[in-house]
Amino acid sequence: MTQLFDAVAQGGVTSRQAILARMAEAGIGPDDHRIAGTCRKLDALGDAAIDRAGFAELIGDELLTVSRIFRRQLIIPDWQDFCHAIRGIYDEVAPDRSGANADYIPILRDADPEKWGVSICSIDGQRFSCGDVDIYHSIQSVSKPLTYSFALLREGEEFTSRFVGTEPSGRPFNALDLLPDMRPFNPCVNAGAIMTAGIVASGSPEKSAREVTYDIMAMWSGLSGGIAEVRFSEETMLSERSTAHNNYAISYLLQGRKGLPRDVDLHKMLEVYLSCCSIEMTCEMLSVAAATLANGGVCPLTGEQVLPTELVKKTLAVMQFAGMYDNAGVFTLQVGLPAKSGVAGAILVVVPNLMGFATFSPRLDSYGNSVRGVAFCRKLVERFTFHVYDSLSGGRTGCKLDPRESQHNRKQRDLSDLKWALAHGDRSARKVHDLLLETMIDICIADGDVEDDELDIIANTLDTIIGSRIAPAQLRVLSEARLAQGSAPFDGLLALLGRECPTLDDNVRGLLLEAAFRVSCADGEIEPEEYARLAGIAGALGVHKGILDIQVDRFRRGATL
Numbered sequence: 001m002t003q004l005f006d007a008v009a010q011g012g013v014t015s016r017q018a019i020l021a022r023m024a025e026a027g028i029g030p031d032d033h034r035i036a037g038t039c040r041k042l043d044a045l046g047d048a049a050i051d052r053a054g055f056a057e058l059i060g061d062e063l064l065t066v067s068r069i070f071r072r073q074l075i076i077p078d079w080q081d082f083c084h085a086i087r088g089i090y091d092e093v094a095p096d097r098s099g100a101n102a103d104y105i106p107i108l109r110d111a112d113p114e115k116w117g118v119s120i121c122s123i124d125g126q127r128f129s130c131g132d133v134d135i136y137h138s139i140q141s142v143s144k145p146l147t148y149s150f151a152l153l154r155e156g157e158e159f160t161s162r163f164v165g166t167e168p169s170g171r172p173f174n175a176l177d178l179l180p181d182m183r184p185f186n187p188c189v190n191a192g193a194i195m196t197a198g199i200v201a202s203g204s205p206e207k208s209a210r211e212v213t214y215d216i217m218a219m220w221s222g223l224s225g226g227i228a229e230v231r232f233s234e235e236t237m238l239s240e241r242s243t244a245h246n247n248y249a250i251s252y253l254l255q256g257r258k259g260l261p262r263d264v265d266l267h268k269m270l271e272v273y274l275s276c277c278s279i280e281m282t283c284e285m286l287s288v289a290a291a292t293l294a295n296g297g298v299c300p301l302t303g304e305q306v307l308p309t310e311l312v313k314k315t316l317a318v319m320q321f322a323g324m325y326d327n328a329g330v331f332t333l334q335v336g337l338p339a340k341s342g343v344a345g346a347i348l349v350v351v352p353n354l355m356g357f358a359t360f361s362p363r364l365d366s367y368g369n370s371v372r373g374v375a376f377c378r379k380l381v382e383r384f385t386f387h388v389y390d391s392l393s394g395g396r397t398g399c400k401l402d403p404r405e406s407q408h409n410r411k412q413r414d415l416s417d418l419k420w421a422l423a424h425g426d427r428s429a430r431k432v433h434d435l436l437l438e439t440m441i442d443i444c445i446a447d448g449d450v451e452d453d454e455l456d457i458i459a460n461t462l463d464t465i466i467g468s469r470i471a472p473a474q475l476r477v478l479s480e481a482r483l484a485q486g487s488a489p490f491d492g493l494l495a496l497l498g499r500e501c502p503t504l505d506d507n508v509r510g511l512l513l514e515a516a517f518r519v520s521c522a523d524g525e526i527e528p529e530e531y532a533r534l535a536g537i538a539g540a541l542g543v544h545k546g547i548l549d550i551q552v553d554r555f556r557r558g559a560t561l
């Protein structure tokens, strides 16, 4: 309790503002249900100063959660760093104006194509947004996998699978193709989504299509933690209805071939489908819904189990192979995350057990996926270990970053192992030591001279990371000798790193890069020659330039190793 108080206190007191600021820094807003009691008491206190006893009384009931927040023990501990990286990728993608709005209905054709938003929400309820994240837009096909979840929930898997398949179609979303047994391929193509709407509609004969849609909207509201109202767009619905010729064709085909579930009325079925497309939400709301899926169906903001975990697993599997229309295969290869896009320009993406996010930008590629949204996903996965198969790379992801807390701890443990091994004469620890030393010296001499600050950093880094003591004066001798040989040693280092790279795991490669950063930041700035050398080292170690830039950015903001 004392530690927690000290984290927010100054001169023996703290304030509502200081406490909320500390929470915001960790990504937690005052609307988080786990600290509802604390926040209620804080509101009642207003601007009054809070002493130690008052603080204890304030957070006593929610000590565990507050402690995790204050001590940075949430799933993404360095939340500010992570948000910075997200913002960087958001900015990188923003200038892309390729693609075009969907134009089959006026409301989508006339939507502002410049809009661009990204929202993220971790499974611990940490939230961050950039850009146009509170604009209501129709969710369109993003509705499809969740209507499927709803069908599984209400009508069961056996009944549902009698009418809709779970195979990738490889065909455009509005195609009329069916499986050989006459079922639609999957719930994410129109045929499958229309059938799924039929399954749901058939289970509530007493309800109108609109009432069935309201039930589905209630599920969306639970998924998105009630942070804003789930709306319905009458305008979208009217347009959808008047342009639904192809969807009518699909409906009649379904009725003619397989037959409809419980002989549900075809018009009611189609009405439910089009209504689900016309549900309106914001990017921010979709990110919370994605986080709920990432969290196995439990909303991180409310703690409510909105969907059973078993159903979420099935829904994510369907999203993985069919969520990105007929580009789902390439998307799985490149991004490797379950996602669902809609023609209004939204994409909902799930990083299982970590976070959900949503992007919004109306311009679409030829498959009907948001251009900026897909670009954002690709860049994110180039930098972070979010691809589903990054986990099998045995510590060799190409030094992608992993923002998880567990990863943080593992790194610390590996470092102490390294220290211990070096102290006991281990050969590979010795190799790491030598590579570290050479790398740092080569960065130190990049600008043509040897500064004391840099030598101190080399000495400190070797000492703290690996427990090896070399006096700065001795480092000076080594550095000047190397400097006298021109660029040959650096080229030699790159060749050596390239050769050793396959034997070094991500931790060691990351360590080499970070140590190099430290030296290049000795005078508070990374000079162009230093950056060029860092880029060379990253290249030799097989590290993506985007990861290098996130690291450089971190160091520029004063983050520590």
Ligand code: GLN
Binding pocket: 139, 140, 141, 142, 173, 174, 190, 240, 247, 277, 341, 342, 343, 344, 368
């Ligand atoms: N309303 C659109 C349709 O049924 C939705 C399609 C989509 O988002 N791909 O054609």
